[in-house]
Amino acid sequence: MATIDIRSVSKAYGGHAPVLTDIDLSIRDGEFIVLVGPSGCGKSTLLRMIAGLEAISAGTIAIGGRVVNDLAPKARDIAMVFQSYALYPHMTVAENMTYSLRLKKTPRATVAEKLEAASRKLGLDAFLARKPKALSGGQRQRVAMGRAIVRAPKAFLFDEPLSNLDARLREQMRAEIRKLHAGLGATSIYVTHDQVEAMTLADRIVAMHGGIIQQVGSPLDLYDRPANLFVAGFIGSPGMNFLPGRWDAGARAVRLSDDSALPVERAIDLPDGSAVTVGVRPEHVGLGGDGGLAAAVDLVEPTGHGIILHLRLQDQPFKALTTDRRYLTPQESVRVTMPADRLHLFDGNGDRIA
Amino acid sequence: MRAIGTLAHRLAILVYIAFALFPLFWLVKVSVTPNDLLYSEGIRLWPSRTTFEHFRFVLAHSDFPLFFRNSLIVSLATAFAATTLAGFAGYALSRFAFRGKLTVSGLLLVTQMFPLVMLVAPIFKLLSPLGLTNSLTGLVVVYVAFNVPFACFLMQSFFDGIPRDLEEAAMIDGASRFGAFRQIILPLTLPGIAATVGFVFTAAWSEMIFALMLISSNEKATFPVGLLSFVSKFSVDFGQMMAAGVLALIPACLFFLLIQRYLVQGLTAGAVKG
Amino acid sequence: MTPAPRRPFLQRLGDRAEPWLYSAPALIVITAVMLVPLVVGISYAFRDVQILNPFSGGFVGLDHFRALAGDKAFRVALVNTFWWTVLTVLIQLLFGLILALLLDTPFRGRGIAQALVFLPWAVPTFLTGLNWAWLFNPTIGPLPHWLHALGLLAEPSNILSDPNLALWGPITAAVWWGIPFFAITLLAALQSIPSDLYEAAAIDGANPFQRFWSITLPFLAPVIAITVLLRTVWVANFTDLIIVMTGGGPADRTQTVASYIFTQAFKRLDFGYASAISLVLLFLLLAYALLILLLRQRLIDRDK
Known part of the structure; x- marks a missing residue:
């Protein structure tokens, strides 16, 4: 177990735009951190730098208080689960899981003991003599996890470990990873592009975009108070609706393009007339009633559990989520309301206001 | 129509195989032909008698x-x-x-x-x-x-x-x-x-x-x-x-x-x- | 931004050197046995180097090249090289392409058929040459008799000793030996064409010929181009069959530039003259490569 401290870390490949810029992040002992962002945001690169698979261009990374910039991966005492699982095809499950212990010349009895414990925890007892080829996708995933667990390392690194599984298995493994972490309490860093995985697994989420950390916080922090337009749009599904508007200081409301006013309850300090973006999550949009704004219905998408209405509001695409099945019958238009306490406001730079 | 196409295809493959193997076949054929038949049966596809005498000589002498x-x-x-x-x-x-x-x-x-x-x-x-x-x-x-x-x-x-x-x-x-x-x-x-x-x-x-x-x-x-x-x-x-x-x-x-x-x-x- | 602390010098050096440590043995051998002799060989072109003449070794300037300009055998070799290369490559390509198309259709026994038709490639080239020389020999081989029976030869004679036909001997052997190469390369390219393209074309109403024309050929074209270009150079340099089958004869009618180099070096032991010819061949090949690069650039520019 260990803390991980990332100080002013940057990564650039000669001559190209930097992949990571000035990353600062302190990870507490035993914490489950999820790095999330679209592909190319630098999250995998950051993970590989922590693992020692990628050189650090600038800054320092410390594991358990010790700067590891110059340490080879094998000297960092970390374990990693790869997206491809990276199981050694010519070794059996048992050999795969104990390879690191054997490299460290661990006494045979200890190896057997640790293998036993890990394979029982993961339900792999029956497969120990098999080669990876003879395993299903889910079983391979477990072996990859087992290989990490037997080592009891300072930290676990996960590089999109579930993205090669089908939806149902992914859900199941997600829960298991969470349970394992609760049991082992090991510091974990988990990279994913799937915001649902991030929300369900993380103690804290690190949202990344364009090689820069956008926001660090608990899942609900990011959901309730996204720091900027990127995080607001990335977290949550279907994504948040955005409408352009102007701040009317006198009315303490946002004026949309048709001059209709959305009152805002919070204290906001903005010059009158500045451009703002209003965000509201589809699940918070109210439907029906007499008030509100008229929106044309483009498409009705039943998901079983609910209904997604694809609307056009003042010429902007706009989504609403409801469980009211009346909306399954196609209608020309609906009236939508946006509760004042559910509105998110962003300034001209896309940063959250208050 | 389709059957003719298939037949032509198999035939073409056979021609290729024959072309590929014929020189090697000839090599083997001459190597097992006794000296006295070498010229008299020069272009016969297989000699009337065969012998391993050439191999024996090559290996031993x-x-x-x-x-x-x-x-x-x-x-x-x-x-x-x-x-x-x-x-x-x-x-x-x-x-x-x-x-x-x-x-x-x-x-x-x-x-x-x-x-x-x-x-x-x-x-x-x-x-x-x-x-x-x-x-x-x-x-x-x-x-x-x-x-x-x-x-x-x-x-x-x-x-x-x-x-x-x-x-x-x-x-x-x-x-x-x-x-x-x-x-x-x-x-x-x-x-x-x-x-x-x-x-x-x-x-x-x-x-x-x-x-x-x-x-x-x-x-x-x-x-x-x-x-x-x-x-x-x-x-x-x-x-x-x-x-x-x-x-x-x-x-x-x-x-x-x-x-x-x-x-x-x-x-x-x-x-x-x- | 804090810069990453500088790592120990030795460690950085070690990281830099690692790939070179892995590749050094190979590079050293290649340098010693190929690059050094190449440079030495180029210097021979301007020196008088004859193994049988202990007083040779002096600098002779451009003498070899002057001699070369008046060497009739060399001019014949140039012409022969052209025909030998063009005919061999084109015939190999034609039959290789047909074979690849034949093997692209699944049928029972395809594995065995494939192994059999590719077998010639494994036959050592000296044996290929000897074997075909024997086949063309009327005392022992059937070919002259068959060609005579077909009316292609006036009498069952050895075409390898007929100045007008001799070049066809090595070409036939080269085609026999080289078809598998084209077939394998083109077959791999054929099998990389996604089958749903053909399905889509079939649904769009294309007949087999149209499918070949509009899907297969465009997909194969780059592979064919690159294979032909590389093979041309290779065939032009390929001397084994000519040396074994005709030794360049009769009367230099099958002598190519490459085999002429070998004849000069091996039979006459005149290394200086052989190296001068080599240099000319090298320049011709370079010019060819340059021409291809220019053509390629033109085509790329046109596509833009």
């Missing part, structure tokens, strides 16, 4: 077993040495991003493009003061150099087929880079290594120009040198010559079976070699 042994030594040594060197270099090309990598691949490619025959004279001149002319070692050195570039590309393509994740996982598990190479990558590349050995062996077994130039004594002659000098000396002993030819064919065919599965990869890697 000629230098061909010696040539065969020399060729085997040279080809095996070349195959193993070239594959070893190419294994390391191919690994570097496949796994490292380093300054000069493009130059190295370029250099390897260029060695495949220029006429090797233009090296005949200088290599002879350079090797003779070193005592490496008329020596099997000298021949191996030359063949290794000629085959390493192609073997490099081949090994590189085999290494490229092994995911990087595997050695990264090994390095995180506690292996050094070389340890990961030895314990994880090499075992997985074994079939590729076998194929490379096969390709290089076949090439070395066939080489003739440099063997003719560098080897001057009968004791050091490889198979092509021995066979060609036999042909120029005893050009009427067709039965024996062809029996010797059949012998030269055997190892080549064995190695062909070994590398058959990898032909495509081998030919793409060494598109310029053949």
Whole structure:
């Protein structure tokens, strides 16, 4: 177990735009951190730098208080689960899981003991003599996890470990990873592009975009108070609706393009007339009633559990989520309301206001 | 209509097979034809009597077993040495991003493009003061150099087929880079290594120009040198010559079976070699 | 931004050197046995180097090249090289392409058929040469008799000793030996064409010929181009069959530039003259490569 401290870390490949810029992040002992962002945001690169698979261009990374910039991966005492699982095809499950212990010349009895414990925890007892080829996708995933667990390392690194599984298995493994972490309490860093995985697994989420950390916080922090337009749009599904508007200081409301006013309850300090973006999550949009704004219905998408209405509001695409099945019958238009306490406001730079 | 098409297709395949095998068949046919029938039944597809006399003579009373042994030594040594060197270099090309990598691949490619025959004279001149002319070692050195570039590309393509994740996982598990190479990558590349050995062996077994130039004594002659000098000396002993030819064919065919599965990869890697 | 602390010098050096350590043995052998002789060989072109003449070795300037300009055998060799290369490559390509198309259709026994038709490639080239020389020999081989029976030859004679026909001997052997190479390469390319393309074309109403024309050929074209270009160089340099089958004769009618180099070096032991010819061949090949690169650039520019 260990803390991980990332100080002013940057990564650039000669001559190209930097992949990571000035990353600062302190990870507490035993914490489950999820790095999330679209592909190319630098999250995998950051993970590989922590693992020692990628050189650090600038800054320092410390594991358990010790700067590891110059340490080879094998000297960092970390374990990693790869997206491809990276199981050694010519070794059996048992050999795969104990390879690191054997490299460290661990006494045979200890190896057997640790293998036993890990394979029982993961339900792999029956497969120990098999080669990876003879395993299903889910079983391979477990072996990859087992290989990490037997080592009891300072930290676990996960590089999109579930993205090669089908939806149902992914859900199941997600829960298991969470349970394992609760049991082992090991510091974990988990990279994913799937915001649902991030929300369900993380103690804290690190949202990344364009090689820069956008926001660090608990899942609900990011959901309730996204720091900027990127995080607001990335977290949550279907994504948040955005409408352009102007701040009317006198009315303490946002004026949309048709001059209709959305009152805002919070204290906001903005010059009158500045451009703002209003965000509201589809699940918070109210439907029906007499008030509100008229929106044309483009498409009705039943998901079983609910209904997604694809609307056009003042010429902007706009989504609403409801469980009211009346909306399954196609209608020309609906009236939508946006509760004042559910509105998110962003300034001209896309940063959250208050 | 469709049946006619299928028939034409099978027929065309048969024509190709016949064309491919006929010369080899003829070689075997003449090698088992008794001398007295050689001319009287010259163009019969199969002689009325067959004999293994030519083979017996070639094996017992000629230098061909010696040539065969020399060729085997040279080809095996070349195959193993070239594959070893190419294994390391191919690994570097496949796994490292380093300054000069493009130059190295370029250099390897260029060695495949220029006429090797233009090296005949200088290599002879350079090797003779070193005592490496008329020596099997000298021949191996030359063949290794000629085959390493192609073997490099081949090994590189085999290494490229092994995911990087595997050695990264090994390095995180506690292996050094070389340890990961030895314990994880090499075992997985074994079939590729076998194929490379096969390709290089076949090439070395066939080489003739440099063997003719560098080897001057009968004791050091490889198979092509021995066979060609036999042909120029005893050009009427067709039965024996062809029996010797059949012998030269055997190892080549064995190695062909070994590398058959990898032909495509081998030919793409060494598109310029053949 | 804090810069990453500088790592120990030795460690950085080690990281830099690692790929070179892996590739050094191969590079050293190649340099010693190929590059050094190449440079030495180029210097021979301007020197008088004859193995049988102990007083040779002096600098002779451009003498070899002057001799070459008046060497009739060399001019014949140039012409022969052209025909030998063009005919061999084109016939190999034609039959290789047909074979690849035949093997691209699945049928029972395809594996065995494939192994059999590819077998010639494994036959050592010296044996290929001897074998075909024997086949063309009227005392022992059937070919002259068959050609005579077909009316292609006035009498069952050896075409290898007929100045007008001799070049066809090595070409036939080269085609026999080289078809598998083209077939294998093109077959691999054929099998990489996604089958749903053909399905889509079939649904769009294309007949087999149209499918070949609009899908197969465009897909194969780059592979064919690159294979032909590389093979051309290779065949031009390929001397084994000519040396074994005709030794350049009769009357130099099958002598190519490459085999002429070998004859000069091996039979006449005149290394200086052989190296001068080599240099000319090298320049011709370079010019060819340059021409191809320019053509390629033109085509790329046109596509833009």
